[in-house]
Amino acid sequence: MSQSTYAVGNAAALSRQYGPYVQADWGFANHWYPGVFSREVEERGVVGITIGGHDIAITRDADGKAYAISDRCAHKGVKMSLKPMCFANKTVTCWYHGYTYNAETGNLDTIVGSPDDKLIDNARVRTYPTEEFAGLIWVFVGDEDYPVPPIETDLPMKITDKVNAIPHLQDADIITDGIRRELYGNWRLATENGLDPGHLLVHWDNQIIVALDRAMPLGMKALRNDATELLDLEDGPKGVMNRYDLPENYEPVFSNPKVEIKARGNTMYETFRVSAWVPGTLMVENWPIPDYAQYEFYVPIDDHHHMYFEVIAYRATTDDEKKEFQFKFDNFFKPLGLLDFNNNDIMAREATEEFYEKRDGWNNEVLSDMDYSVVAWRKHASKFGRGFFESPFADEE
Numbered sequence: 001m002s003q004s005t006y007a008v009g010n011a012a013a014l015s016r017q018y019g020p021y022v023q024a025d026w027g028f029a030n031h032w033y034p035g036v037f038s039r040e041v042e043e044r045g046v047v048g049i050t051i052g053g054h055d056i057a058i059t060r061d062a063d064g065k066a067y068a069i070s071d072r073c074a075h076k077g078v079k080m081s082l083k084p085m086c087f088a089n090k091t092v093t094c095w096y097h098g099y100t101y102n103a104e105t106g107n108l109d110t111i112v113g114s115p116d117d118k119l120i121d122n123a124r125v126r127t128y129p130t131e132e133f134a135g136l137i138w139v140f141v142g143d144e145d146y147p148v149p150p151i152e153t154d155l156p157m158k159i160t161d162k163v164n165a166i167p168h169l170q171d172a173d174i175i176t177d178g179i180r181r182e183l184y185g186n187w188r189l190a191t192e193n194g195l196d197p198g199h200l201l202v203h204w205d206n207q208i209i210v211a212l213d214r215a216m217p218l219g220m221k222a223l224r225n226d227a228t229e230l231l232d233l234e235d236g237p238k239g240v241m242n243r244y245d246l247p248e249n250y251e252p253v254f255s256n257p258k259v260e261i262k263a264r265g266n267t268m269y270e271t272f273r274v275s276a277w278v279p280g281t282l283m284v285e286n287w288p289i290p291d292y293a294q295y296e297f298y299v300p301i302d303d304h305h306h307m308y309f310e311v312i313a314y315r316a317t318t319d320d321e322k323k324e325f326q327f328k329f330d331n332f333f334k335p336l337g338l339l340d341f342n343n344n345d346i347m348a349r350e351a352t353e354e355f356y357e358k359r360d361g362w363n364n365e366v367l368s369d370m371d372y373s374v375v376a377w378r379k380h381a382s383k384f385g386r387g388f389f390e391s392p393f394a395d396e397e
Contacts, residue, residue: 027300048081052389
């Protein structure tokens, strides 16, 4: 790979090659996104979230089914999730004036203090398609009349080869746990950080590396222009994969004598690969330990904030296996992986956001050889994104 692949001054020209991606500051519309963890929504509870500027209330009926409706009452636009009220099954009532909506259809079923009002059955709020599996409630967000695709098209591919047969989100025996955070930083910078083979330096001194005595490289040097594999599954997901499992594609960098630094740890890591999937999902195979997978979802809230889902997945069929997973999650994966390790990524993304937000980073970044996979991702996402979320404040800007 040429050392002049991304010379100084090429940023503006490069950005035109993935123009749709640069436009997607509020995120890609017409895709499935995780909205909340299943455990967050109790029967007749309401949890409010925002995806791509869409304020959404997620609720659950007495039969356990989850629904998503607009979190803005049609009357005066207040967020209903600010004070959840679900007096009747499968309804959400606005706490301010009692407008009560059917959670399945969005229809205005009644008004608490005006049960004979002529507006009843003549007003509605928008609803959003939902699915629930892998411990998450998923929401399809975008244009109301957009044909809803199968959720499989927006999930990472299923890995079936023997070496990397990690848990998939739709496996029947999958068990997951994780955390959800709302963070400063654009969703694109978060996705790129997860995929970026050059950012490993931020994890050089992390506790989990010491605990595992794992030889985490300082970086991964791409040896070929196609070291990052482009994945376009027919009627399936679209993504890019860093093929760290192929020695002809990447060479790990364990030391740099120029600055007298070398990687910590003596135990070589298991075969692993890192991939990013439209609309903004990371899959890390065999991490934090073999036979596990870490999924990260970077869900756009607006142009400067995103929801960050960190999910550890494992296959478990017996109660003992489930208890062991939970023990490892509570005492190892969460404190050392999702918090200590990933907090370094969060710091990096927040530090980057300031440059891209205030200093036109998309046209002023100076890319190098190690950004090959990030550029590949930007181009691939530009090709397969199904549209853009638009700022609800566009008329005010």
